[in-house]
Amino acid sequence: MLKITNIIKSTGYRALTGFISSSRTYCAAKDSDPKNQQTEEKQEESPVEPIIKIEKTGTVTLIGINRPDVRNCINTEAATELSAVIEAFENDPESPIAVLYGVGGNFSAGYDLKELSDDPENVTNILMRSEGAMGPTRRMIKKPMIAAVNGYCVAGGLELALLCDLRVMETDAIMGFFNRRFGVPLVDGGTVRLAPMIGLSRALDLVLTGRQITSKEALEIGLANRVVATGTSLGQALNLAQSIAKFPQACVNHDRTSLFNTVFNANNKDEALDFELMSSGPEVLEEAKVGALKFSKDKIGRHGTFADIKLKDIPEWEAKEIEIEKSKK
Numbered sequence: 001m002l003k004i005t006n007i008i009k010s011t012g013y014r015a016l017t018g019f020i021s022s023s024r025t026y027c028a029a030k031d032s033d034p035k036n037q038q039t040e041e042k043q044e045e046s047p048v049e050p051i052i053k054i055e056k057t058g059t060v061t062l063i064g065i066n067r068p069d070v071r072n073c074i075n076t077e078a079a080t081e082l083s084a085v086i087e088a089f090e091n092d093p094e095s096p097i098a099v100l101y102g103v104g105g106n107f108s109a110g111y112d113l114k115e116l117s118d119d120p121e122n123v124t125n126i127l128m129r130s131e132g133a134m135g136p137t138r139r140m141i142k143k144p145m146i147a148a149v150n151g152y153c154v155a156g157g158l159e160l161a162l163l164c165d166l167r168v169m170e171t172d173a174i175m176g177f178f179n180r181r182f183g184v185p186l187v188d189g190g191t192v193r194l195a196p197m198i199g200l201s202r203a204l205d206l207v208l209t210g211r212q213i214t215s216k217e218a219l220e221i222g223l224a225n226r227v228v229a230t231g232t233s234l235g236q237a238l239n240l241a242q243s244i245a246k247f248p249q250a251c252v253n254h255d256r257t258s259l260f261n262t263v264f265n266a267n268n269k270d271e272a273l274d275f276e277l278m279s280s281g282p283e284v285l286e287e288a289k290v291g292a293l294k295f296s297k298d299k300i301g302r303h304g305t306f307a308d309i310k311l312k313d314i315p316e317w318e319a320k321e322i323e324i325e326k327s328k329k
Contacts, residue, residue: 156179
């Protein structure tokens with residue numbers, strides 16, 4: 001009894017529990033309870049879900065916002081993780097394009113206002129985050145990215161979609177700057193990227209009213225690039241990404257960068273034309289030479305065909321047969 005009393009005084013109740021649990025009676029009772037065993041097994045087996053998912057399908061990187069319980073609203077942790085994941089994609093030489101999507105039925109309902117309300121003193125730091133409150137939204141992503149838009153794509157979520165080069169939108173998805181209701185400003189590129197995409201007048205309509213728009217209107221004004229059936233946006237965006245990934249990528253990225261330069265950086269037409277020409281480096285020119293040979297010598301891409309523009313690996317015996325057939329003709 002004196003020993004137990006000393007343990008209580010020096011280490012508290014937990015030490016007492018540990019002392020008693022060393023007895024055979026307690027261990028036997030615990031181990032004989034199947035409910036306890038099942039609970040422990042479940043806890044060991046269930047891994048922690050990442051807040052931002054990343055995986056590769058072929059050469060396409062899939063990036064998933066994984067906070068479905070709050071309609072994929074972004075908080076500080078998610079924004080930081082999204083920036084890191086997108087940067088990893090940009091530095092992956094084997095992945096030329098990515099698809100950004102939302103897990104669980106919504107793309108993103110914007111910034112997590114609960115975090116702002118829980119820590120009002122930190123609002124300025126959150127909104128003024130160097131890369132962007134929603135992620136890396138204050139810069140141009142180095143490689144193409146497609147948004148697979150489902151459910152709600154509103155407020156900062158719409159700004160994330162605008163960060164992407166293309167938007168594949170489901171028929172019942174909703175877009176809009178719902179943050180207008182609460183006085184939360186657009187600080188993730190929304191006012192910068194929207195007008196060049198759809199025109200100043202339409203951009204002002206969406207920004208000033210905060211109204212929601214359906215997929216039909218989004219397609220009509222150029223905000224959505226494709227409208228697809230409900231539940232298929234991720235698959236359709238993946239198909240679109242794969243169709244772009246098969247092209248010579250130095251050329252793709254040159255043309256893409258030149259477009260962004262024309263819209264955001266060039267002061268006039270001559271500056272834009274100079275950039276377009278002078279940014280065509282040796283890698284781009286080499287791709288052009290290879291492509292010209294494919295067209296003239298291998299007959300690839302003739303008559304506007306895009307479906308089969310890459311040479312396929314064929315066995316040596318078949319290659320010899322093809323050469324024989326060519327010589328006969």
